[in-house]
Amino acid sequence: MKTQRIIRYGLRDLGRHRLRTFFMMLGTFVGVLALTLVVAIGQGTRDSVMGNIERMFAGNSILLSAGGGGMMGGPRADGPTTTLVMEDLDAIRSTVPGVTVYDPMVMAMEREVVYQGNSSSVRVIGHSENHEEVWDRGVSRGAFFGAAEVRSSARVALVGETLVREVFEGADPIGFQLRVGAVPFEVIGVLDSMGIDPHGWDRDNEVIIPVTTMMRRVMNIDYVQSAKMLVADAGDLDGAVLAIEDLLRERHSLTEGESNDFSMITPTQVQEMVGSMNRVFTLFLPLLAGVSLLIGGIVVANLMLMGVNERRSEIGLRKAVGANAGDIRTQFFLESALLTLEGGVLAHIVGAVVLYYVTQRLEIPSIKPSHAAHLGLGAAVIVGLAAGVHPARRASELDPVTTLRE
Numbered sequence: 001m002k003t004q005r006i007i008r009y010g011l012r013d014l015g016r017h018r019l020r021t022f023f024m025m026l027g028t029f030v031g032v033l034a035l036t037l038v039v040a041i042g043q044g045t046r047d048s049v050m051g052n053i054e055r056m057f058a059g060n061s062i063l064l065s066a067g068g069g070g071m072m073g074g075p076r077a078d079g080p081t082t083t084l085v086m087e088d089l090d091a092i093r094s095t096v097p098g099v100t101v102y103d104p105m106v107m108a109m110e111r112e113v114v115y116q117g118n119s120s121s122v123r124v125i126g127h128s129e130n131h132e133e134v135w136d137r138g139v140s141r142g143a144f145f146g147a148a149e150v151r152s153s154a155r156v157a158l159v160g161e162t163l164v165r166e167v168f169e170g171a172d173p174i175g176f177q178l179r180v181g182a183v184p185f186e187v188i189g190v191l192d193s194m195g196i197d198p199h200g201w202d203r204d205n206e207v208i209i210p211v212t213t214m215m216r217r218v219m220n221i222d223y224v225q226s227a228k229m230l231v232a233d234a235g236d237l238d239g240a241v242l243a244i245e246d247l248l249r250e251r252h253s254l255t256e257g258e259s260n261d262f263s264m265i266t267p268t269q270v271q272e273m274v275g276s277m278n279r280v281f282t283l284f285l286p287l288l289a290g291v292s293l294l295i296g297g298i299v300v301a302n303l304m305l306m307g308v309n310e311r312r313s314e315i316g317l318r319k320a321v322g323a324n325a326g327d328i329r330t331q332f333f334l335e336s337a338l339l340t341l342e343g344g345v346l347a348h349i350v351g352a353v354v355l356y357y358v359t360q361r362l363e364i365p366s367i368k369p370s371h372a373a374h375l376g377l378g379a380a381v382i383v384g385l386a387a388g389v390h391p392a393r394r395a396s397e398l399d400p401v402t403t404l405r406e
Contacts (some may be wrong), residue, residue, distance in 0.1 A: 024303045029350075036351035038288045058235040061134075062091075063265040065226040082223045083261040088251060089227050096243045098236040103127055103134035104224040106214045113207060115178040118167045122160075123373055124180055124204040126214025132140060134228050142174045142189030145210055152210040157185035160204035162195050180238030183217050237266060265371060279330020296340075304336055 067081030089102050107128040113122055131149045134140045145156050157178065164173055173187040185207075194203030215221050231240050241264055248262055 024300050024339045025346070026075060026341040027299025028296050028340040029263070029347045031292045031294075031299075032344045032347035033351050033354075034288075034292035037354060038292065040351075040355050042284075042288075055358060060231045060323040061227045061243070061267060062231065062237065062239060063226060064229065064244065065084050065263050065265070066223065067261060067263070079335075081225075081261070082221075083252060084227070085223050087247060089224070091251060091254050092229065092244055094245060095247060096230045096240055098233060098240050099244075100229045101130050101134060101305075102229040103282070104211050104227045106211055106219065106221070107225050108214075111180055111218075111286065112209075113163070113167060113178050115167045115173075115176065118169065120163060120167050120205070122163060123201065124214065124218065125206060125208050126210050126211035126218075128211050131208070134372050137192050137194065139189035140186075141172070144189060150210045150212050153216050154210055155183060155185045155217065156188045156209065158208040159187055160188045160191045160202075160206050162202055162205035164190060166205075178207075180218060185209060206305050208255050233265075239268060239336055257259060300336060300340060337396070364398050 064084070066084035086104060089104055093099050093102055104127070108124045110121045110123045112119055115126075127135075129145060129150050132144055138144060139158060140161075142158070144158065145154065148154075149156055157180070159168075159173055159178070164170065167178070170175070174189065176187055177184050178187060179185070191204070191206075191208065196202060208216070211224065219288070229240075230239050244264065245260065249260065252261055254261065
């Protein structure tokens, strides 16, 4: 009975001060919603990026780039380089022990593709018939091009799922023609979905064509930007790297003291980069989540203290008619917990809806909406209890005689 009476007093007071009640709920709502979104999207993006990195760089692979090259073998910041040619790659495969297969790559970052009046700016990448084996990425529909298409510089293309949605409006694109710039291509397959890569690029918003077609028909060049190679035994990786370096320095006529005009990335280097990224995420996400909770808790605590000051006479009257300090503390604790719980439930619902939309829109399958939303709901209860401690103590310590005289 006593607890029910305290709850009734608390609910009645919350109903009397609707504006303050609203802002207390809003503070909790914003804090918990921010926590839910930051944790879910941050962890989902991290898991997606890390998964793609590990998938792209197997333990027996070497990424060779012209010049300084980028992580994905694109042009350097100071422009494209011309030091790596197909003959270099053939020489590596034929002379370096353990190198079994390679896939050259030439990439154009932004090229307009057009289909029946619909257009989009995408990455266009030239690969060989070995792309499936080397990069562990095939097609979800249709077929990959083969050696015959590469030899003949065929005008065939593989498209990503983002392009299917935006340019083909969700229709099956296989058999239809699209233009890359002024060059027409027949779509023969839809690429496996890859999501976001380490640079933040949408790997599903790209077109893959034969590397020879890219070089001769699209870019009119005679060099490649990079190549990924597989070594039969991962234990021979370091030896293969040294052998490739010696071979290319000799082929490129580099004298002693001259820097390499190429670069190589190995799984060991990738693992170091992944470790650094993971440490950043591990430190950054809890910090953001903590700030979100702190802001929500401060808002609730300040408004609760305002409520104590506004209700001094009421608190004094309740003490005068028999309520003890424990009753007053319990009432303010319950009010704080109830308000933050309501704000948390609302944030739980809104957060789950937003995360579901983000998951579908950005196609980050590692986002766990329900898990993050439940975390936010639990955080709301913790915030409510923590924010109610000081106001409840202040209210319970008020002297009834003094407050009734005011």
